[in-house]
Amino acid sequence: MTPLETVIDGWQVSRELGSGGFAFVFLGEKNGKSAALKVARHREASGDSKQTHARTLRELTALLMLEHRNVVRPQGYGYTLTGNVYLALDYVDGWTLAEWAERKHPTFREIIRVFENVASALSYMHSRGVLHRDLKLSNVLVRKSDGEPVIIDFSCATYTLAEELTDGGLPPGTDRYRAPEQFKFLQEHKDEHRARYAFQVADEIFAVGVMLHELLTDPRPMELHARFDLNDPRYAPPAPRLVNARIPEALSELVEGILSRSPSRRPVDTESLRRELAELRDDPVPGYDVPAHAPSEQRQLALAEHEGAADSLPPEYAPRRWQGGLTARSRWAGRWGVSIAGAVALVVGVALWRYPAAKREPPVGLDVASVPRAPTAPDSSPPRMGPPAMSLSAPYSLDTPGLALVAAQKEGSTVMTPPAESPTQGRAARMSKKFVAAAECASLSLVAALAAGCPGAQIRPESFTCPTGAEQAMLGDLRWTYGDRFTLVLDDRHGQGDQVWFTAGGDVVGVVPKGMNDDRQREVAPVGTRFYGKAYYLSDKMGRADGPALVVRYDRVKLPGQDEQPICFVVEGTVLAYKDGRVKARNWNGGIVVARWP
Structure with a gap:
C-alpha cells in the first residue's frame, strides 16, 4: 500500500x-x-x-x-x-485538542467538560480491560458539530490477555506523555533483556494530566516549541497556576495531583478523576467561565515572538519557553545537557520542594475553593477480561454513523528518573535573597535571562557523536551518506532571503523550498522536507578559529508523506550581528550530514 x-x-x-x-x-x-x-x-x-x-x-x-x-x-x-x-x-469532522484550544478559545469550564467526557470514556475502556497507552493532544478530536471529544488511534492499545508485540522494556507510546515510573523501571532493569513494564491505569491518568497541563498553560499548543519536562522524576513541574495566573486554584491543584511523581497520589482510577472534574465543572465560581487564554493575548504573544520582543510578553507566559532538560536519547547515552531549562526546572523544583507551604495569592476575581483529593488504592490495573470471540477470515462490516480519525503525530519528550515525592505539609519558610533572585531568573525568557546574566543559558551546542538510531535511519531508510549537503530555509517562519534574528538555544523548523535544483537533494531530501532542531551561537572566544557562527543542529527530519526520522544534520552560517543571546544571520544556507560534531 x-x-x-x-x-x-x-x-x-x-x-x-x-x-x-x-x-x-x-x-x-x-x-x-x-x-x-x-x-x-x-x-x-x-x-x-x-x-x-x-x-x-x-x-x-x-x-x-x-x-x-x-x-x-x-x-x-x-x-x-x-x-x-x-x-x-x-x-469525525473535528479538531485535535490542540487545534480546538487555539481556534475556539475555550473557557476553563469548557475544557473541564471535554476532559470529563474523556475520563468517562477511559473509565468505560478500563472496565472492559482496554488500555489506550498513547493518549496525547493529537489523539483526541473535538467534533465540530457538538463539541464532543472522541478518542482515536488505538494502534498502541492493549487488552487483557492480548499478545505483547514490543521487544523493548517499555510499551509503545509517546515519551512526553509517559509516567515517570516507566523510565525508573527502564533504568532499574536496563541489564535485564526480558524485563517488560506493566502499563497501568495510573500511567493513563498521568497522560491525561500532561494534556490538561499543556492546554491550560500553553496558549499555542499547536506550535512546535520547547515545553516543560512534565515527567522529570526529580521534581514535579511548577503548578499550572504559576505559569498561567488565570487558572482557578482548585483546577491547578487537581492537575498537580494528576502529575504526582507517586502513582498512589494520583486519582485512584479514571472514574474518580471523572468525578473530580465533574465537581469543578459544577462549581459556580465565575473564574471558570473566562477563556483559559485571552484571544487578544494569544495574538499579542504571536506578534511579540515573531518580532523577537520577548521582554514585552505578559509575565505569566514567560516560563512557557523554558528549554527541556534531557532528551531520551541523550539521557541513555549519558550526555547531560546544560540549558536554560535545566537551570529553570531545577530552581522551580527546589522552590516547590523547599517552600511547599508558601502562600500563592490568586489573581483578582478568582476565588475558587480547592477540591478534596481522591482516595488512593494499591493497584490500578484494569479488570481482567478476554477479547470477544471473532474471526478475521473475511471482511467485517458494521452500520455505524460517522465520527473522526486523524493520524497521530510524533512528539519528542524528555525523560529522567524519579525520587520519592516530598511532603506538602509544613510552615511557610522565609525565602532567601538568593532564592528570590533565582526565581526571578526562572520567570524570564531565554533572551531576557541571557541579558540579565542568569546562569545556565545554553548558547553553544555540545559536541556529539551521531546516535546509532539516527545513523541507521540516515544510511538506511533515507539513503543519505555522510557528507551529503542540502540547502534549506533555516526557519520556516521567515522568507528565504530574510536576515533573521535566531534565539540561541531556541527551536527552529527548516524547510526545503521550491526552486531547489540539486539532483541529489531532489532525490533524497525533496521540496517540502522539514528539518527540526535548535539554533546556537559560537563566538571566536569559544574556540572557533573562523570567527563567530550561527550553528543549527537538526536532529529530526520529515520527508513529504513519510514518518519523522532521527538525523544528524548541521548548518553553520555567518553571524551578521549578536545581541543578548540572539544571533542575526541569513535564513538560507546549506548544511551537511555528519557522523559527529565538531
Missing part, C-alpha cells in the same frame, strides 16, 4: 488524512458512506519489524470490545491489493 493508491477494497480514496509510525490514514467513500481508512504501514524491505499487521488486527479487536460515544468506532476491515490489512473507522 502506498499513498498513491486511489481505491482500497472498493473504498474510493479522496485524500490522505495523515500517517503515523504504524499506518497511513485516508479519507474513503463507499456507497455514500465516509470512513477513515487506516492501512497498516508494512514495507517489504523492512520485514515488517514493527508488526504493523498484527498491531492493526489487535487495534480492531480492542475497538470491537468498546461501544462508547467518545471512542472512535469501526465500520469494517479488509485488505488492500498489496495484502495490507486496513480498518474502516468512523470519520
